[in-house]
Amino acid sequence: MTLAFFFQQLLNAVQLGSIYALIALGYTLVYGVLRLINFAHGDIFMAGAFIGYFVATLLVGVGIGWPWGFILTLLFSMILTALLGVGIERVAYRPLRTAPRLSVVVTALGVGLLLEHIALGAFGASRRNLPPLLPETWMQSVEINIMGEYLSFTWLKVLIIVISLLLMIILQVIVRRTKAGMAMRAISYDKFAVPLMGVPMDRIIAITFILGPSLAAAAGVMYATQYPVIEPYMGLLVGWQAFIAAVVGGIGDIRGAMVGGFILGFVQIFVVALGQFPALSFLSSTYRDLVAYALLLIILVVKPTGIFGVATRQKV
Amino acid sequence: MPLLQINHLTHFFGGLRAVHDFNLDLEKGELIGLIGPNGAGKTTIFNLITGAYRPTQGDIRFNGHNLIGLRPHQITAKGIGRTFQTIRLWNNLSVLDNIRIAQFAQIKYGVVDSILHTKRYREEEKEIEKRSLELLEVFNLRHLANEVVANLPYGQQREVEIVRALATKPRLLLLDEPAAGMNPGEIDALLKLIQWIRREFDLTIWIIEHQMRVIMGICERIKVIDFGETIAEGTPTEIQTNPRVLKAYLGEEGF
Amino acid sequence: MAQLPRRIREFLGRIPLLAYLLGFLAATGIESILGKTLGLLIGLGGVPAFFGITDSLSRLVLDKGLGGVLLSLPSVFIYFVLALVYDVLIYILPVFIVAGLLSRPVRWFVSTLPEWLTGFIHMVTLFLSLWTWGGLVEYRLLVVMYIGVNIIMTTSLNLINGYMGEFSCGHAGFMAVGAYVSSVLTVWLFTQDDVFGAPVLRAGWSVILFPLILVVGGIAAAIMGLLVAFPSFKTRGDYLAIVTISVNFIIKSAIENIEKIGGPRGFMGMKGVLRTMESVLNVPWLLIWTFIGVLVTLVVIHNFVSSTKGKGVVAIREDEIAAELMSVNTRHTKILAFTISSFFAGIAGGLFAHVLGYINPGTFTIFKSTESLVMVYLGGMGSISGSVLSAGIFTLAMEALRPLEVWKKVLIWLLLILLMMFRREGIMGGKELTDFVSLERLGLRRPVKEVKGYAPAAD
C-alpha cells in the first residue's frame, strides 16, 4: 500500500467517521440521561436530511447561495430537527417515564419506524439530491503530489471534517461548562446525583433532545452534500452504523461515541479499500455491513459495555 | 469434619475491602449468629458462600467439597439454602409456583419429557407439587397456594421465602436478617419458628442479624464483624460484655 | 328489556366451541354456494375477500392528494355498508343460527367422547372451515397460512420477550435461517433448478421429507439461537436487544454475501417444490403443514412453560439472581428458551418461504422482527392465547388494509406506540383465554360434575 493511497483512505475514513460520530453522540446522550436506547435516532437523522433538503431548496429557490445558503441550511435544519426531537420526547417518551424500560424501548422502535413510513408515504422512495449549496470547485477532486504519488481529495471532505470537529468541540464546551451540561454528565454516572445539583430533570432531558437531534441534522445535511442519498431508509442504513459506533465506544459515554464513530469509519473504509488489492478481492463492498456487525458482536462478547463503558453491577 | 469450613475469606469490591480474613468452622446441627453494624460485610459473606460473588481470596468447603468457582445453583443443590435481606420472591407468580421452582435442581426429567408429558414427567411433577403443598401446609400457608405473591402481606412473604429456601432441600440454612421490619411480637414468633424448623428439618442454621437483641436468645455461638474484620466470637454472654463489640455498636443502638 | 342483552349473552355463552366452529363451517359452505350470486345481487361484484374491508378501502384514491381521498370517501362508505349486509347474511346469521341449533346436541355429543377425541374433532372442523373459506378466494388461503406463520413467530418470540422478560428484537434473523435452509434443501432435492440442477430424489420423497426438512431448518435456526443465548448470560435488557439486532443484521448480510443462493436478489423455486408434492398427491400440503406446525408450536410452548423446568424461564424474568440462587440453572434455561424460540422461528421461516414461493434477504430485516414484537405486545406478554389472537387480528388487518399502501405501515407503528402508552399489557393482559372461559364451558373438557359445567363462570 502506498503512502498516498493510505492518506487518501485515511481522509475518507475520518470523514465517514465524523458523520458516524455526530449521529452516535445523539444515541449516547439520550442513553446517558434516560438509559434509553433511542432507536428512533437514526430516523431523526433521516428527518434532519429531509428538512435540510426542503430548506436548501427554498433558499436556492430565492437565490441565496454559497456561503449563506449552506450555513442557513445547516442552522435551520438543526433547529427544526431539534424541535422534532423535543416533540417526540414530549409526546411519546415522557408519558412512559415511570413505565418499565422495555415499553419505552419498544416505543422508540415504533417512533423510528413511524417516521420512516411517514416519510415514505409523503415523499416516496426515490432518492433526492440536495440542491447545489457549495461552489462546484469544492466538489471536484484536487490532487496533490506526495513523493511521486497523487493524493486526490475534495475540499468538501475537509469541510465536513472541520464542521464536525467544530460541533464536537461546541458539545464538549456545553457539557463541561454549562450547569445543565454538567448535570447531564452527572446523571450518566449516577442517576441520583442530579436532584442534588438543583437542575430540573425535565430541562436536562429537553436539552438532551435538542443536542442529539441537532447534531444528527448537521450530519444529515453534510452527508447529503457528499452523497445523493436523501431517502426514507437512510436512517436505517446510516443510523444503524452510527448506533453500532455508539455501542462499540460504550453507549452513554461521550468520548466513546466519538472514538466509536472514527473506529467504525476506519474499519469500513479500509475493508473496502483493501478489497481493491487483487489478493484481497473477496472483500467486496457488500462486506462493509457484515464487518461492522461482526465488530459489534465481538465487542459485545469481549467487553459488553464498549470501550469506555463502565459495567453497572447488580447488587445481590 | 465440620459441615461448613471457611478459611481466610477475603473480598474486595474494587478498592473497598468488604470482608477480611473471615474464618469459621460450623458443625452440623449448630445454630449460630453473625452480627455487625450496617455495612459490616455480613450479607457479602452469605453472597460469597452461595456463589453470588467469587471471593478475592480464601476457601469455602461444604461437607468436604470445595465451593469456590461453583455456580450459585450448584451450591444450592449441594444443600445450602438462603433467604434475602430484602425479600426476593418471584412476585408475579403464585406461592405454589415459587415453591415449585425452588425444586428445580431435583428435576430429573428432560425437556422432551416436559413437552410430551411423559409418565416420568407426570410422576415427578406430581411429587413436586405434593411436596410443595406439604411444606406450605406445615407453615399454614396452604390456603394461599394459588395467591400471587405480590398480594401477600410482608410477614407472609417472609414466611414464603423461608419455605422456598426449605424447598431446595438444604442442610444448611442461611437467614439474612429474617426479623427485619417485624415488631417484637412477630419477632418472638419468628424465633420459635426458627428453632422449630431446625429440629423438624434437621438443619444447621446461620442467622445474620443487625440487632443483637434478636439472636441473643437462640444462638449458641455468635460472631461479630465490623468493617469486614472479625472483632469477637463467643457465647451470647461473652459477646454482650465484650468491649470491642460495645465500641462497634456505640451510638448504634446498644443492648 | 334491559334483561334481553344479558340473556342473549348467557345463551351465547352456553354454546360450546364446537357448535361455533360448525356454524362457521356451515357459513363457509353457504358462501361457496351462494356467495358469488349474493355478491353480484347486492352490487359487490363478487365475493369480497376479507369481509369487504379490503374491497371498500381499495376504492380510496390515494395518489391525488387529500382532495382525492375525500372525494372517494362516499364510494368507500357505500361499498362498506353493502359488504356489511353481505357479512350479516353470509356469516353472522348462519354462524349464530347453526351454533344455537346445534348447541345442545353438540354438548351431549362431546360429553360422550374421550377428551383427546373431542380435541381432534375441534381441530378437524377448524381445518375444514379454514380450507373451504380459503378455497373460495385463493388469496384468502395465503392469508390463512400467513396467520399460521405469524402465530408461530409470535408465540415463539413470546417465550423470550414475554415469559423470560428478555428483549429480543432479531426474531426475523432466525426465521431467515429456517427459510433459506429448508428452501435450499427442498429445491435441491425435489426440483429442476438452474443452480442445483436436476432433482436428487424421486418426487414421492418430497411428501415424506418435507416436514423433516422444515425441522432441519428449525434446527439450523436453533443453532443460530445460541449466538444470542451465550451473550445473554452476561448481559440483559438493552444490551441483549443490541445483540439480537446485530445477529439479525449479520444473518441478513451473510445471506446477501452468498452468491450461490442468490445473494441480495433472493431465492426461488419453492413453487416447484409444491408442484412436485401436489403431483404425488393433490391435497393442500402447505395448509396442512402450517396447521400442524401451529398446533405443535402451541403445545410445545404451552407444555414447556407450564412445567416446573419451564417455569425457571419465568423465574428469570421475575428475578434472575434469585432464580440462580434458588437452584434454577439459569444458563441452561436460557439456552433452552432461546433454542426453542429460534427453532420455531426457523419452522415459521420454512413455511413462510414455501407459502410465498420466493424469499430475499430484505424480507427478514428488523422490520419483520418488529412486526413480531408488535404482535407479542398486542396480544400481551406471557399469554399464548393472546399471541394467537393478536397474530390473527394483526395479519388479517394487514391484509385487509393493503389498499392503504405505505400508510398501512404508519398505522401499525402508531398502533404500537399507542399500545405502549395506553395498554401495555396487551389484549389479554398476561392472562390466558382459559382464565376467562373455562374449558368445560367451551366443551373442550368434560364437566367435573354433571350440571355445574353449564353454569356461567362466576365473575
Ligand SMILES: Nc1ncnc2c1ncn2[C@@H]1O[C@H](COP(=O)(O)OP(=O)(O)OP(=O)(O)O)[C@@H](O)[C@H]1O
Ligand atoms: N455489589 C457490591 N458492589 C460494591 N460494593 C458493595 C456491593 N455489595 C456490598 N458492597 C459494600 O460492601 C460493604 C458490605 O456490605 P454488606 O451488604 O455485606 O453489609 P451488611 O453487613 O450486610 O450491612 P447491612 O446491615 O446494611 O445489611 C458495604 O460497604 C457495601 O456498600
Ligand SMILES: [Mg+2]
Ligand atoms: Mg446485609
